Amino acid sequence: MAYIDDKLGRGEKIVHQGHQHIIVVAVKSIKWVGLFVVAFIAALWILTTNPTEEWQKTAKTVVELALALTCLIAFVKLFIDYLVWQAEEYLVTNERVIKIWGIINKNLSDSSLDKVNDVEMYQSMFGRLWGYGTIKILTGNETGANEYDYISKPNDFKKAMLDAKNGFFGDASDVALQERTMRTQPQPMPIPPQPRFYEERGAAVPRQQAQPPNYGYQNQPQPKAAPANPSQADIPTLITQLAILRDQGVLSEAEFQEKKNDLLRRM
Template identity: 30%
Template sequence: MAYPDNLLSRGEKVVLHKHPHWKVLILPAVLFVVFIGGGSALAAVLRHWQYHSIAWIVIGVIALLGLIFFTVVPLIRWRTEHFVITNFHVFFRTGILHRREHQIPLGHIQNMETSVSFWGRLLGYGSLIVESAADQPLEFENVASLPKVQSTLNQLIMDDRNRYQIGSDGLPGPGPGPGVQPARYPPAPGV
């Protein structure tokens, strides 16, 4: 079962599911080329050396460890980091061996802040800081298509608040539909 399907409540639907922006994979891709190309070039230079077979083994081990730690691990980290918006919650999960997960109900979100660098404006990513009623502010970095995410989240928060608006009897209930003004009554005599 794909994340976060096992966490959804009845009637809850995934509206947006994102991984970090692809820019986090640029450095691992460059390092992949460097390790493969550099290791091959170094092995070719050392082929006439007396201990070239030992040197090739050392180069191969260093290149393999470099590929694992600097290319495969960031790729897996990118793949396992999720930013999900549903019609009831915001989910965030990250981690390979040690997993960290946050779940914020839309009704608890009090404020959102965005931070977009110069490169973020050019490539279309930024950071989203969400302040909720119960927790410390959470910062989601490298969010792709940040304006779309922010507008979707704003709309869902408004829909959630309209769903649980307080009725005239003081009890929670469905609020008036969009564009419907609440009924206004004249003040009681003597008030």
């Protein structure tokens, strides 16, 4: 896991990662490179000599050890400068600008994008040729400005900052709002189980019988059974009750017409 992974907030993501230009290593290590070259050439020259006296041989050995130690120190210093350059990172997230430096003792400084007032970029002639420049971030903090020198591809770094500040990559509040909405959103009602059939005396019978549609007759009294020999005064009432049963789906249209004609013949 990278050092920055557990330093990011909820919903925060890295949108650009930059370093200082490799020329920084060359500038810082040029003296050590020169010392390494001089010591190496001097060691080769001494190795070609052939001293005759005993003290000359001893002096030659001491000089050779000193030159070898000088070459080793120069090489180690050059390697350390490279590690320092590699460990120094400039990150742009959708919330802030972060600078990380240090090999063993890690250091971190950041500037919130909300407090960034302006971003300035400066490139010298050699900076334009080699692709490096200086980024100056003007903030509302007490320090006033953060200046990053020798940034590789400074134009891409500045564009990433401006896009992040303008909300092009979103922000952490979007994630928080989404999680809060998911917690407060009502959960869907569970679907009731469908009636299952079970075997009863060899026949499939549903557990719950479906009720016939009412069609607006909820408040009307249910029709009573028709008497065996209705009087002429009861026949209109019976026909009305038959119509209700037809509308409720109890009687078909043919059954309704048959019973209706039967009652009319009795009038």
